[in-house]
Amino acid sequence: MLFSLTRRDWLSRIFKVSVGTWGLGAGLSRAQDMSVLGRVQDMSDARLRNFDEMIAPYVVRQPVKQGGITLSLPMLADNGHLVPLSLKVDSPMTEESHVTHIYLISQRNPVPLMAMFVMGPWNGRAELSMRVRLSGTQMVVALARMSDGTFRYETQEVVVTEDACIDNG
Amino acid sequence: MQILLNPLVVLRLCLFGLLCLSTLVSAQQRLLPLDKVQSGLAFTGPEILDLQGDDFANPGLPYMDKGAKLWNQVSGKSDKSCHSCHGELKSMKGVATRYPAIDKASGKLFNLEDRIRNCRQNRQSAAEWPLESEELLAVSLYVTSASNGMPIKANIEGKAKSHFEAGQKIFTTRQGQMNLACTQCHDQRYGVKLYTDKLSQGQPNAYPAYRIEWQRLASLERRLRFCYTGVKAEIPAWGHEDMRDISLYLMWRAQGLKIEVPSVRK
Amino acid sequence: MSTARLQLPARIVEGDVFKLRLLVQHPMDSGFLRDLDGILIKRNVIRHLQCILNDKEVFRVEPTTGTAANPLFEFYLRATKSGELYFRWVDDKGYIGELRQKLVIEPANQSKAAKP
Numbered sequence: 001m002l003f004s005l006t007r008r009d010w011l012s013r014i015f016k017v018s019v020g021t022w023g024l025g026a027g028l029s030r031a032q033d034m035s036v037l038g039r040v041q042d043m044s045d046a047r048l049r050n051f052d053e054m055i056a057p058y059v060v061r062q063p064v065k066q067g068g069i070t071l072s073l074p075m076l077a078d079n080g081h082l083v084p085l086s087l088k089v090d091s092p093m094t095e096e097s098h099v100t101h102i103y104l105i106s107q108r109n110p111v112p113l114m115a116m117f118v119m120g121p122w123n124g125r126a127e128l129s130m131r132v133r134l135s136g137t138q139m140v141v142a143l144a145r146m147s148d149g150t151f152r153y154e155t156q157e158v159v160v161t162e163d164a165c166i167d168n169g
Numbered sequence: 170m171q172i173l174l175n176p177l178v179v180l181r182l183c184l185f186g187l188l189c190l191s192t193l194v195s196a197q198q199r200l201l202p203l204d205k206v207q208s209g210l211a212f213t214g215p216e217i218l219d220l221q222g223d224d225f226a227n228p229g230l231p232y233m234d235k236g237a238k239l240w241n242q243v244s245g246k247s248d249k250s251c252h253s254c255h256g257e258l259k260s261m262k263g264v265a266t267r268y269p270a271i272d273k274a275s276g277k278l279f280n281l282e283d284r285i286r287n288c289r290q291n292r293q294s295a296a297e298w299p300l301e302s303e304e305l306l307a308v309s310l311y312v313t314s315a316s317n318g319m320p321i322k323a324n325i326e327g328k329a330k331s332h333f334e335a336g337q338k339i340f341t342t343r344q345g346q347m348n349l350a351c352t353q354c355h356d357q358r359y360g361v362k363l364y365t366d367k368l369s370q371g372q373p374n375a376y377p378a379y380r381i382e383w384q385r386l387a388s389l390e391r392r393l394r395f396c397y398t399g400v401k402a403e404i405p406a407w408g409h410e411d412m413r414d415i416s417l418y419l420m421w422r423a424q425g426l427k428i429e430v431p432s433v434r435k
Numbered sequence: 436m437s438t439a440r441l442q443l444p445a446r447i448v449e450g451d452v453f454k455l456r457l458l459v460q461h462p463m464d465s466g467f468l469r470d471l472d473g474i475l476i477k478r479n480v481i482r483h484l485q486c487i488l489n490d491k492e493v494f495r496v497e498p499t500t501g502t503a504a505n506p507l508f509e510f511y512l513r514a515t516k517s518g519e520l521y522f523r524w525v526d527d528k529g530y531i532g533e534l535r536q537k538l539v540i541e542p543a544n545q546s547k548a549a550k551p
Contacts, residue, residue, distance in 0.1 A: 076365075078214050079381040079435050082228070082503040093513075106501055110467065114501030117510075122493050124452030124513035130496075131503035133465070161365040225442045228505045231460035234438060301471075384462065384504035 051155070054105045054112060054141050059151050064143075069154035071142045073132075080134045080160040089126035089144045089152065093119075099126040101145040108138035134160045198337070199422070200356040201370065206426050209434060212360065212369040217381075221433040229310065229379035229431025232303070232386045236311025239304055245295025251308070254292065261315035265428055269417045271328045278332045278413045282309050282388055300407045306386045310377045316428045321374055323420035332410075336418030339411060345402030351415075366435070371396070373419040375432035382435060389416055437461050437532035439522065449543040451514045455494075457522060458507045459484070459532065465500035481506070481532075484524035488538065489516060514540045 055064065068090040077083040091099050102117040114132045126144070134140070137160050143153045210218060221227055240251045240258065255261065269280040272287065279287065282300060285308055289295045298305040325333035340351045354363075355371035362368070376389040383391075390412045397404040405411050442456040459481070466478025478500065486494035494510050522534040 074216055076214075078216055081384055082220075082381045084216060084219075086509070104501070109501050111500045113499050115496055115498040118492075118495035118497075119510075120493075122491070122513055122515075123511050125511040127511055129507070129509035130498075131507050133501050133503050225440065225456055226458050226507045228458075228507075231438055231440060231458060231505060234440065235460075 048138070049107050049112065051139075051141065054107060055103075055143055055151075055153065057113075058101075058103050058143060058145070062149050062151055064151040064153060066153055066155075068152045069142055069144055071140070071154040071156050073140060073156050073158050075157075075159060077134060077158055077160045079162065080136065083132050083134050083158065083160070084129065085132050085140070086129035087127070087142050087154070091126045091144075091146065093121050093124055093126055095121050096147070098123075098147045099144050100147055102126070102128070103141075103143040103145075104130075104132065105141040105143060106132070106134060106138060107140070109133065109135050114140075134158055136160050200341070200352055201422055203425060206372070206423060207359075207370060208426060208429060209369040209372055209375055209432070210429070212367040213435065217433050217435065221429075221431075227379070227431055228381075228433060229377075229386055232307045232310050232377075232379075233314060233431060235303070236307035236309075236314075239308050240311055245289065245293035247293045247295070249293050251288075258311065258315050261312045263316055263319060265313040265316040266319050266321050267324055269329075269332075269413050269420065270324065271332075276328060278329065278410065278417060280390065280413050280416055281312060282306075282390070283408075283413070285309060285312070301388060301391055303386070306377050306388060309388065310386060310431055313377065313428060313430045317430060318427050320425045320427055321420055321423045323417060323424065325417065325421050329417060332414045332417050333421060335411070336414035336416070339415050340418055340422075345397065345400030347400040349400045351396065371419065372423050372426055373416060374423055374426045375429050375434070377430065378432045378434045380434050386431070389419075437524070437526070437530065439532065439534045441520070441522070441534060441536050443536070443538070446541065447514045447539065448541050449514055451540075452511050453514055454509060454511055455486075455520075456507065456509045457484075457486075457534075458505065459524065460505055461524075461526065461532070463498070463500070463502055463504040463506060467500070479527045481524045481526045484508070484522065486510075487521045487523065488512070489518040516540065 070088045070090075071085075072087065073083060073085045085104065087102070089099050089102070091097060093099070098121045099119050102119065104114040104116075105112050106114050115130060117128060119126055132140070137158065139155050139157050141153055141155050143151055145151055210221065237258075243250045243253070265281060268284065269278050270284075271277070272279045272284070277283075282305055285305060286298055286300075289298060298308075323329075323333075343350045343353075351371065354368050359368050359370045373389050376392065377386050378392070379385070380387045380392070390407070393412050393415055394404050394407075437460055439457060439459040441458075444451075444453050447453050461481055462479065463481065464476045464479040466476070468476055470476050480500055480502070481498050483495060483497045485492050485496075493512055494508075496508055498506060517540045518538050520534075520536045520538050522532075524532045526532075
């Protein structure tokens with residue numbers, strides 16, 4: 001008696017293998033049709049991203065330091081569809097020392113990167129404002145890459161409220 | 170004594186009496202006193218106030234630009250634009266303060282969007298703009314903006330009276346799975362919090378509005394349909410008479426409140 | 436048709452660092468919402484938006500679905516030479532939106548010294 005598995009065990013194993021293969025295939029094709037930065041993350045584990053996961057795609061081994069950025073979002077957002085955000089990076093914005101990129105990263109959104117800005121000494125000031133979408137209460141990270149290759153960041157927790165009566169129409 | 174028996178005098182006295190009576194009845198029907206009437210801005214947070222107050226970056230403003238463009242755009246077999254007949258925007262001053270209004274030709278109650286659609290069809294012989302389409306909303310916003318700062322004054326006499334009464338009935342009747350009447354929240358409990366939302370009075374003075382939840386400009390009709398969703402009632406079809414009747418009642422209820430567009434709402 | 440509006444200071448003097456505000460009309464459909472008939476609205480967001488001044492890219496933003504609809508971008512530029520500000524954006528559908536505006540910069544020696 002080589003196999004003491006019941007028919008149920010066999011069916012269950014076959015099912016798991018086939019679903020796994022299908023899932024892998026679906027995941028691969030989905031990844032292909034979206035640009036790198038706009039890729040939707042797997043949220044099935046229902047776990048909020050931690051800080052390291054949020055900055056990992058942009059920071060490989062460079063030093064990351066908190067500070068030097070004034071990030072401002074409302075503490076309580078009326079509606080997640082439009083949340084005003086402004087930030088200012090302390091930088092002289094000269095040829096020798098300036099901000100090259102700014103990444104705005106979300107903890108809870110299906111797509112973690114909300115926007116990426118490219119800047120240079122021609123901007124004079126590393127200061128900007130925009131309007132983001134936040135799918136629920138979460139931490140927002142502003143990550144700035146400096147011309148010397150180092151990174152600075154700042155975070156803010158935003159409580160996002162919604163309409164009492166919700167509809168998508 | 171003889172002068173009192175003069176038929177003309179009697180007639181005038183009767184008319185005067187009726188007038189007094191009708192105003193008295195109307196005053197009694199005001200569930201929301203006129204001195205308590207407030208715009209939705211009184212119930213919103215600082216971000217919304219900032220967004221609406223921003224002369225440049227108010228998210229409704231691009232629709233104004235579009236409306237201005239469409240106003241001047243020649244359209245349809247008539248080869249006319251709105252401008253051809255109506256001239257500059259200022260000719261529309263006061264229009265939004267008295268809509269919905271009865272259309273003389275059909276006898277129906279028209280809201281501003283209906284009127285614009287009607288004009289396009291009958292005067293311009295142009296392709297139809299569906300209800301809630303961006304073009305229609307843009308022009309409606311543009312026309313409404315001519316009345317910015319002007320007090321609302323709805324006409325509920327004559328043919329409009331039955332529509333007003335129908336609207337009043339809907340507003341004060343419980344409906345939906347939640348069995349709520351509009352008046353229970355918007356006349357009796359405005360200012361009270363529903364989760365984190367502060368209930369407003371449900372005023373119509375700021376429509377078309379840029380509603381953040383829908384991320385685009387929206388008409389009063391769309392907002393009213395959403396109210397039906399809120400109480401879990403069956404939503405009437407687009408263009409339904411009930412929506413216009415409620416709009417007329419709301420405008421009467423909002424008498425004196427100033428038009429403010431483009432507004433931003435949650 | 437995606438339109439945009441641009442706000443610049445009334446007067447810009449050479450050497451100033453001035454603020455630009457750009458409001459673009461674009462639905463920035465995330466691909467996660469449904470329309471009034473319950474049908475999923477396909478993703479359509481601006482993939483990148485750039486500002487080109489005198490043949491040089493002076494600002495670039497790559498928004499995603501996390502950027503609000505009808506996006507507003509405010510940023511700064513150092514005033515050096517007059518020219519034409521050319522904004523260009525491309526969305527998922529491949530639609531190209533454009534906005535051009537003349538940039539007039541007054542020479543520094545002609546006016547009173549302005550704060551940087």
